[in-house]
Amino acid sequence: MTAPDPAAFWDRHAARYARMRIRDDAAYEATLAHVRRHLGPTDAVLEIGCGTGTTALRLAGDVASYTGTDLSGAMIAIAEDKRRAAAMDTLRFLQAEASSAALPEAGFDAALAFNLLHLLDDLPGTLRHLHQLLRPGGLLISKTPCLGENSSLLRLFIRALRGIGFAPSMNFLIGDDLERAMGAAGFEIVETARYPAGSSRHLIVARRA
Numbered sequence: 001m002t003a004p005d006p007a008a009f010w011d012r013h014a015a016r017y018a019r020m021r022i023r024d025d026a027a028y029e030a031t032l033a034h035v036r037r038h039l040g041p042t043d044a045v046l047e048i049g050c051g052t053g054t055t056a057l058r059l060a061g062d063v064a065s066y067t068g069t070d071l072s073g074a075m076i077a078i079a080e081d082k083r084r085a086a087a088m089d090t091l092r093f094l095q096a097e098a099s100s101a102a103l104p105e106a107g108f109d110a111a112l113a114f115n116l117l118h119l120l121d122d123l124p125g126t127l128r129h130l131h132q133l134l135r136p137g138g139l140l141i142s143k144t145p146c147l148g149e150n151s152s153l154l155r156l157f158i159r160a161l162r163g164i165g166f167a168p169s170m171n172f173l174i175g176d177d178l179e180r181a182m183g184a185a186g187f188e189i190v191e192t193a194r195y196p197a198g199s200s201r202h203l204i205v206a207r208r209a
Contacts, residue, residue: 006119007071009168014074018052027195031203032058034193035112035141038205039063043109046133048098048126049116053079053091059112060091067103069096098126106135113142117178118170127185134208140187141205148172149200175202182206 010017022028036059039045043063050056050068052075060066068091070076076095083091096102098113098120111130120126130140147170179189187206195201 006121006168007073010070010072011074014052014072014078017075018078022054024196027199027201031114031143031195034195034203035059036062038139038141039110044107045110045112046103046108047112047114048130049113049119050079050093051075053082053093055112055114056091056093057082057086057088060088063110064090066091067108068093069098069100069103071095071097099129103133105132108133108138109135110139110141113140113144115143115145117142117144118147118173119168120171121169123171123181124185127182127187131186131208136208138208139190139205140182140208141203143195143201143203144173144178146173146175146178146200146202148174148177175200175204178202179204179206 032055039059039062041062041064045059045063045066047056047066047068050070053068056066056068056079068079070079070093073095076093079093083093094102098116099122111134117123117126134140175192179192182189182204186209188209190205190207192205193203195203
C-alpha cells in the first residue's frame, strides 16, 4: 500500500485548519510566555511546521528575524496572507520540509517545533538536521503531544481516523524517548514542562551542545 502524502493531506485540510479555534487558550498563552523567556530581540528564529502562521505572528515581533516553514503549500499561502495583512517585515514564510537543504547551516539562534515532532517519518534525521541549522548554544524549543502516554482507546481512535483519511500519519511517542532522541542528536536538555499541567503535551527546551 502506498504511504499517504503528508503535504497532500495538509493541503486538503488547510482551510479547515485555519478556521479551527485553539482548544485551550490558557495552555497556549502559557506556552507562548515560556517560549518568549528563551528568545531575545537579536535572535534569528526558525519555526518548522508553522502551519497557517498563527504562532509565528505572535512571536515574530519579539525577535530580529523569524522564518516559518511548512511542507504544505496551502498552509503557507494562508500564512503569507496573514503576514501581509499584519505588515510584518521581519517574518517570512517558506514552503519547505523540516529537513530542507534550503536553510543555512548555523543560521539560527532558536528552532521551534510545535505539534510537529510526532508527525515526522524520520525524527532522528530531522533532529540532527536542526542541530546543524542552529548556531553553537542555539536552542531547540518544541511542544509535542506524546500520544504513547495516552490511553490505548485514544490510540485506537486515532488509528481509525487515519484509516479514513481524517488524521495524518503519526508516531505514538513517549516523553522520555523524545528527550533521549534529542540527546542522541547532540542536544542537551535545558528544561521541560507540560501545558496543560499533567497532560501528555511536553514542552522541551534543548541546547545545541
